[in-house]
Amino acid sequence: MFDLSGKTALVTGATGGIGGAIARALHAQGATVALAGTRADALDQLKTALGERAHAIAARMDDPADIERLAKEAEAAMGKIDILVNNAGITRDNISMRMKDEEWEKVLQVNLTGTFKLTRAVMRGMMKRRLGRVINITSIVGVTGNPGQANYAAAKAGLIGMSKSLAQELASRGITVNCIAPGFIATPMTDVLTEEQRKTILTRVPAGRLGTSEEIAAGVVYLSSDEAAYVTGQTLHINGGMAMI
């Protein structure tokens, strides 16, 4: 089950904690992967670690021309794109009273607009081949909200609505569009939390621990598989019971 031999996947934000785990998991299931991110050296390291069936493409998700180029280069490198994992995302946290226009706009631009543009660019080939898997990495805060993250939560909630719309447009073409909403996951982003902050967060997590990137990647592998062909427009929450929605 969940064999991805012969499949190709484009993963954005591949140098991040979760993105890297997703790329490794898809690759381990047999997929050829194109790793996209902003840091060329980190991309090359991951590409080297994976060995065969891996390509690295540096690109910025806040630049429409770069997004077009990413889609073209990934398709050229792998011949096709079966699986698109939109994982790239940034935060610019601030309470709303203090949030600057550019903090709001940047987060929406990268996390939501960039994701839409890349998906649109990749969709064409998927439609032609009558096969595609689009997996958008959203967040628990897109559903529950989070103080200090009005921009991030809005973008992540936007991804869910976008995914449901795309899912309805593309279902007849064999393309599924789903979201994964991680809860608190141990990554470089959460490593900076103090012990105190960590404890406070964990009081809200019934599982009593942070999740791992690999646990998110496992969800991506499932939604990428042939076995998940009948699952579309859904949001899979992986959060240790932190929110049951």
Add this chain to the structure above:
Amino acid sequence: MSDIAERVKKIVVEHLGVEAAQVKEDAKFIDDLGADSLDTVELVMAFEEEFGIEIPDDAAEKIQTVGDAIGFIKGNAKS
């Protein structure tokens, strides 16, 4: 140039699964040939591939009948 009309009609027949006799020049893709909005996008993609041309979005929106498609391609085709 009539060759273009034949190639367009062939694509429409194959893509929409309709009878060749239905594919008249005044036939509307959506109203007469049962296409949905995604089918029209795919037809445009197929025309672009077949004739090696680019059909911009604003032009694509005006292509509503088989004749519209043939007309546009005759005006823009390289091959």
